[in-house]
Amino acid sequence: MSEDKAVTIPARSEGATTLTKDAAPGETLLKVTGLQKHFPIKKGLFQRQVGAVHAVDGLDFEVKSGETLGVVGESGCGKSTMGRLITRLLEPTAGKVEFEGKDITHLGVGGMRPLRRDVQMIFQDPYSSLNPRHTIGTIISAPFKLQGVTPPGGIRAEVQRLLSVVGLNPEHYNRYPHEFSGGQRQRIGIARALALNPKLVVADEPVSALDVSIQAQVVNLLDDLQQELGLTYVIIAHDLSVVRHVSDRIAVMYLGKIVELADRESLYRAPMHPYTKALMSAVPIPDPRRKNTKSDRILLKGDVPSPISPPSGCRFHTRCWKATEICKTTEPALIELKPGQQVACHHPENFEDQAPQDTVLLTVAKEAAELVADEVLAESAETSAAVAAEVAEVAAEVTVAEEAAESSESPKGESQESTDK
Numbered sequence: 553m554s555e556d557k558a559v560t561i562p563a564r565s566e567g568a569t570t571l572t573k574d575a576a577p578g579e580t581l582l583k584v585t586g587l588q589k590h591f592p593i594k595k596g597l598f599q600r601q602v603g604a605v606h607a608v609d610g611l612d613f614e615v616k617s618g619e620t621l622g623v624v625g626e627s628g629c630g631k632s633t634m635g636r637l638i639t640r641l642l643e644p645t646a647g648k649v650e651f652e653g654k655d656i657t658h659l660g661v662g663g664m665r666p667l668r669r670d671v672q673m674i675f676q677d678p679y680s681s682l683n684p685r686h687t688i689g690t691i692i693s694a695p696f697k698l699q700g701v702t703p704p705g706g707i708r709a710e711v712q713r714l715l716s717v718v719g720l721n722p723e724h725y726n727r728y729p730h731e732f733s734g735g736q737r738q739r740i741g742i743a744r745a746l747a748l749n750p751k752l753v754v755a756d757e758p759v760s761a762l763d764v765s766i767q768a769q770v771v772n773l774l775d776d777l778q779q780e781l782g783l784t785y786v787i788i789a790h791d792l793s794v795v796r797h798v799s800d801r802i803a804v805m806y807l808g809k810i811v812e813l814a815d816r817e818s819l820y821r822a823p824m825h826p827y828t829k830a831l832m833s834a835v836p837i838p839d840p841r842r843k844n845t846k847s848d849r850i851l852l853k854g855d856v857p858s859p860i861s862p863p864s865g866c867r868f869h870t871r872c873w874k875a876t877e878i879c880k881t882t883e884p885a886l887i888e889l890k891p892g893q894q895v896a897c898h899h900p901e902n903f904e905d906q907a908p909q910d911t912v913l914l915t916v917a918k919e920a921a922e923l924v925a926d927e928v929l930a931e932s933a934e935t936s937a938a939v940a941a942e943v944a945e946v947a948a949e950v951t952v953a954e955e956a957a958e959s960s961e962s963p964k965g966e967s968q969e970s971t972d973k
């Protein structure tokens with residue numbers, strides 16, 4: 553069977569697999585507030601808790617119906633933990649998860665049952681996530697059996713329909729996972745996730761185990777299925793290039809926190825968090841003429857610090873080339889600095905701010921800055937100055953407009969008097 557097989561999506565079957573009322577496109581489907589997961593570290597005979605891994609440390613975000621939220625960040629920053637928390641495969645340490653306006657944070661097994669249909673997960677490794685002893689027919693029909701759902705036409709017919717939906721041959725119902733390639737196995741994982749017609753699909757690095765040539769096909773399949781079935785996705789990746797074309801909005805995570813959350817256009821056009829900028833500059837440039845251009849790459853200093861004792865203040869301050877004293881002492885809140893662009897940084901890029909050259913840098917920042925190309929530092933200072941000038945101009949215009957409005961609002965006689973003068 554060829555990987556290049558065109559994806560044809562047959563009409564959706566009627567009936568039992570369709571679930572409760574759908575949220576209208578654009579309505580909030582999932583809302584997460586202050587979400588935390590700390591894994592306790594226990595030691596000794598009595599398994600005393602000696603610390604905790606702060607895997608997810610206070611996330612606030614929403615996912616709108618019909619959209620794709622991309623979540624990116626380096627290994628160990630808590631992406632998978634976040635995925636497992638919102639699909640309720642893990643119990644949060646603190647915070648709240650709401651699905652269609654309902655608080656699902658601490659639902660028990662019974663309460664979670666209907667949610668298990670609505671929220672599905674696609675796992676990173678298509679090799680280990682499919683039981684090698686089961687046929688793909690058994691694997692894809694498992695969700696129906698677990699939920700006690702019989703689709704019209706029977707389970708077998710529905711599984712075969714799902715196989716053709718994901719671009720596989722329905723005749724291969726009785727084959728085993730080892731008879732399929734990595735890309736095809738991931739298609740089986742997608743068919744299993746779609747079986748109960750979910751509303752939200754959380755895909756944890758759905759293509760990172762696949763060859764680059766197959767990655768685009770699976771990403772395109774996810775995209776096609778979203779169009780056809782009106783799905784809502786949270787797609788986790790460590791590589792910005794994977795989420796670039798499919799995401800409506802992108803959340804950038806660093807050490808258990810969201811440092812920037814913005815719509816795709818704004819994020820790629822003008823990233824505001826220094827870490828986003830660094831991640832972005834690490835994405836290979838496809839233009840062959842720029843192949844050897846290394847000068848605008850930002851190299852990050854050292855490894856990601858341990859989530860057991862994250863750095864004080866801004867967690868990125870030990871690697872950031874703009875870090876000043878406030879970055880070390882005060883944690884920046886995630887705030888909306890431009891419409892649709894939330895950033896947690898004291899000295900954001902592409903924004904009005906004191907250029908770091910004008911302030912006292914931490915020693916670590918000076919060291920980190922040595923790894924950042926002069927062009928990048930100059931551009932950063934330039935944009936800060938340009939945006940500051942723009943903001944000053946707008947502020948001046950606003951003052952003039954306000955003064956004009958004030959004078960037109962003042963009593964007639966008075967304004968008459970002023971014009972008479």
Ligand SMILES: Nc1ncnc2c1ncn2[C@@H]1O[C@H](COP(=O)(O)OP(=O)(O)OP(=O)(O)O)[C@@H](O)[C@H]1O
Pocket residue numbers: 591605606607625626627628629630631632633634790859
């Ligand atoms: N069950 C667990 N017990 C203890 N620590 C854990 C557990 N699961 C994850 N962690 C730790 O939590 C942190 C976040 O892990 P997580 O798997 O969520 O990161 P990730 O961003 O998905 O990384 P990757 O890109 O490597 O998949 C890591 O330091 C990890 O070691």
Ligand code: SF4
Pocket residue numbers: 825826827866867868869870872873874875876879884896897898899900
């Ligand atoms: S400038 Fe400061 S607050 Fe912003 S990312 Fe760097 S260290 Fe963090």
Ligand SMILES: [Mg+2]
Pocket residue numbers: 631632633756
């Ligand atoms: Mg992971």
